[in-house]
Amino acid sequence: MLHLIQQSCRMAWRNLFRPRQHNVAKILCLALGLSVSAVIIAEIYYEQTFDQCYPDYDRICRVTEGFKMKAQEFTEGSNTSGGVVPMMKRTIPQVELATRTNPIVTDGEVETDDKTRVRADVYFADSCFFRMFPARILEGDADRALTEPFCCVVNRSTAERLGGNVVGRHIESKEMPGLKLTIVGVYEDYPHNSTFHTYDVIGSMNTQKNFSFDGQDNLVGNDRYSSFVRIRKGASPDSLTPLIHHMIQTHYPVQELRQSGVWLIYKLTPISRYYTEADNVRQMFWILSLLAIILLSASILNYVLIVVGNLVSRAREMAVRKCYGAGRGAVYSITFSEVCLHLVLALMLGAALLWACHGTIEQLLSAPLSVLVFNRGAWILLLIALMVLFVGGIVPGWLYNRMPVTLAFHGYVEARRRWKVALLGLEFAMVSFLLGLLFIVSMQYRHTVGFDLGYQCAGLATVNITALQPDERQTAYDEVGRMSGVRQVSACNTFPFYGMSGNNVTVPGEESQLFNIADLYTVADHYFDVLQIPVVAGRVFASGSDSLKQVMVSQDFASMMKKLRGWDDVVGRKVIISEHSGNENKDLLTIVGVYRDIHLGSAENNGRDRPSVIFYGRAANWMNNYLLIQLDDFSAEKLTDIQMRLQRFFPGKTVMVESVENLKNMQYVATRNFRNGVMTVGIVVLFIALMGLIGYVSDEVNRRHKEIAIRKVNGACVGDVMRIFQLNILRTAIPAVLIGAVGAYWVAAQWLQLYDNRIALTVWPFLVTIVLVLLIIVAVVAINCWRVANSNPVEYLKQE
Known part of the structure; x- marks a missing residue:
């Protein structure tokens, strides 16, 4: 037995370099599929064991x-x-x-x-x-x-x-x-x-x-x-x-x-x-699981597809071995030794790819790559490797053993193409599914990034001033305002795209609290001009009006007061707002203006249905945490100039000047990472499917080259020959990509439920996906059969 294993391993090494065995494609597809799917599975396991690291966590x-x-x-x-x-x-x-x-x-x-x-x-x-x-x-x-x-x-x-x-x-x-x-x-x-x-x-x-x-x-x-x-x-x-x-x-x-x-x-x-029962985590769990299964299946199926394609060239080899006494065990030993060698090389190549790209990969993950791979869930990755070893060894071994020796020399194998067509169809469906899902994820990401929040972020810079004393805040405010290229400067407690804490509204003379509001706390002069928020009634705060107990409210606030207390005009009315009306809620606040509703929080959620309020605070007020800077010409160089100037004034403090637009878009990192993850998986599966398609077309061309030569002798042109292969592939590709697109539509509909503010799901992105995938398939088939379609038929007929 040991001698047989050693002999099989030596044979597997020699076969690695045999021509027309597509071993490079096998190893490369396995490496890409296993490495990326292993990362996804490790991420899933790591997230599903969230907060289970404590004794008695249950x-x-x-x-x-x-x-x-x-x-x-x-x-x-x-x-x-x-x-x-x-x-x-x-x-x-x-x-x-x-x-x-x-x-x-x-x-x-x-x-x-x-x-x-x-x-x-x-x-x-x-x-x-x-x-x-x-x-x-x-x-x-x-x-x-x-x-x-x-x-x-x-x-x-x-x-x-x-x-x-x-x-x-x-x-x-x-x-x-x-x-x-x-x-x-x-x-x-x-x-x-x-x-x-x-x-x-x-x-x-x-x-x-x-x-x-x-x-x-x-x-x-x-x-x-x-x-x-x-x-x-x-x-x-x-x-x-x-x-x-x-x-x-x-x-x-x-x-x-x-x-x-x-x-x-x-x-x-x-x-x-x-954590794991949160709606977004549960949805992402099964979507990521589906992506991992698709990717892993594509790599394994492609390996089997190439192996089945090699039956044409290796059937007679196995038949000869059987004639010289090789039994079923010997055949399985050959196939297992080959897949074992391919798997080891694929794992080494996959590990090298992950190491080379770990910086980019870790931006999409919740933990460093090494932590994800080498943890309690490592047994899952080992199980995947064993599954690949089992499938890659059993399937070809079973086919070789099942094949009668006499028929191996009479074209039996040449007719066994249904395997390859079925596996190829599955890969086409996977490509269509992933590209369709990628279209929707990309559209949703663009929708959230470009969504009109009701205020302006582009062209604005900000400086966090929480570490500065009141007099230093005023100095920063004044110095930035003097710089060339700075149009206006303001200050605020927080940005509307961050989460808002709440307070309660009461009408003087009443006990009951009417509703809860989003509290944006203090803003300084020019705030509404810098963010381009229109004031629809009343006026903005007068400069230096800190002590006047004034408040500005949103249109939603005014609508709620009309609904609950019949106030047609809230300007000039007095209200009590907890945290701002003293310890006993007796200080009355005068509404001086109403501003247009703005979107509160992330653009991924509906944030315009919550009333909000804003109070006045000078730039030096301790409640103001950020400077807001409106620039004539926004550029990285201008941000650097502002930072260097402020750093000279406050050498003992760390000054950071950032883009407000970038801070806003940081909230959509999870969606962007998911888009990039789907794109990565889609590209890998597309590459694997194309490798399988190229191998299939190559095998079909070799199998049917004499038929093609006879057709050309009888008057068939290049286009006729190419259509034979294209129509043959399209019979499988069309239903496969339709099934994949339907699956993508269903998954995309479920994924979009995570967003209150989402795009309208239509069939057009999926129709584009179907056409795109079919065009890629037709183009690849045309390129790969171009040689035989243009060849001299005499060269093939001379072999008869």
């Missing part, structure tokens, strides 16, 4: 909040008030442990004692955080970090970015001056498929009491906390629902909430399902 639940106000639909939020889970821990026996995190700085700059600056996400957490979500403590005292005020721990990657040896050093947030934390520990980074992977700095929740507003005990309002509970063994999240309802009825100001028209509820979702 008992840890994310607490989310649902509420409804009188005039608005039921809304669910991922965050809660600070006091919710501590109250659950005190009042519900089935809750074993409760913890919260509070985002303090998101992608902000922190600076150490030696002036080393890095960007980091800073969170505050309860002292029991590491009990619920254990991490390996590499250095220091994590318990002290989460107990004592102004102490923190950092993850290993942040410690390395800070230069190492960080315990005992101090870090200070440049966005929140005065927030200075002492590093007392270093912990190992959480995995990429963990909620807490981006937590660079975790400080003590007790710091809030000594630093800023502390809402960690609030049961209502200040909904900014990510809340988690660990339930006892034997308990289920659903069994806690009546207990949570009882907690609300007992400990919450139910009467006040009822008078305000607010209905509140909490939901417990196992942390391992919180």
